[in-house]
Amino acid sequence: MAYRIRKRVFRKKADEMTDNYQTIVNDNLKRLYANLPEDLNTRLPASRDGRCFAFTAFGQKSVIAPDGITLDGEPVPSIIGILLSLYALNASTETPILEPLKAFKEFPDSAPYVGAFTSHTEQILVPAVPKIRLKVDLIKQRLGGQAAPAATGGDFAFVVRPLPKIDLCYIFYEADEDFPPSVTCLYSNNANRFMPMDGLADVGEYTSKTILNLK
Numbered sequence: 001m002a003y004r005i006r007k008r009v010f011r012k013k014a015d016e017m018t019d020n021y022q023t024i025v026n027d028n029l030k031r032l033y034a035n036l037p038e039d040l041n042t043r044l045p046a047s048r049d050g051r052c053f054a055f056t057a058f059g060q061k062s063v064i065a066p067d068g069i070t071l072d073g074e075p076v077p078s079i080i081g082i083l084l085s086l087y088a089l090n091a092s093t094e095t096p097i098l099e100p101l102k103a104f105k106e107f108p109d110s111a112p113y114v115g116a117f118t119s120h121t122e123q124i125l126v127p128a129v130p131k132i133r134l135k136v137d138l139i140k141q142r143l144g145g146q147a148a149p150a151a152t153g154g155d156f157a158f159v160v161r162p163l164p165k166i167d168l169c170y171i172f173y174e175a176d177e178d179f180p181p182s183v184t185c186l187y188s189n190n191a192n193r194f195m196p197m198d199g200l201a202d203v204g205e206y207t208s209k210t211i212l213n214l215k
């Protein structure tokens with residue numbers, strides 16, 4: 001009986017959290033459409049159909065509309081919905097710049113999020129390094145990827161594009177006699193111009209989760 005009660009309480013708290021996240025998404029959409037830039041499709045960039053904007057996000061077709069956000073035609077999970085709505089709110093006419101790549105901690109105001117970024121973006125991939133190497137082509141294909149810059153280093157590396165103006169460079173080191181495997185994730189040079197810092201950390205986390213799902 002106690003277990004069932006705890007389970008119901010946990011489910012209630014999870015539902016409340018989901019509702020809170022969805023409220024944030026809805027509020028962000030209201031802010032966006034209350035003062036919709038005429039050139040939003042160019043800023044994102046995205047294809048436009050009336051008041052709807054479609055672009056690739058985390059390897060899926062995202063559509064932002066006044067009444068909600070979808071991924072591949074399905075309602076977007078609330079946390080990713082927050083990221084996509086923040087990306088739209090921060091859409092800029094600025095051109096994305098890939099190099100020189102930056103470590104997350106090099107961005108201003110990133111300090112409160114560095115620990116979570118290291119854990120949820122980099123360390124989460126370490127156990128999967130051998131399997132990721134076998135799926136590099138698939139990962140790049142799905143996430144709009146390309147080869148890493150020549151001077152990047154590592155045993156293997158690649159660049160992916162989770163959002164149209166934000167690129168991430170993943171650098172992998174395989175285990176050897178002296179060192180365990182490791183993963184480093186770097187951002188395109190001006191990625192912070194298109195997303196607040198807490199959201200930018202989450203972009204890394206959900207990109208890594210996408211990579212894990214593809215492996």
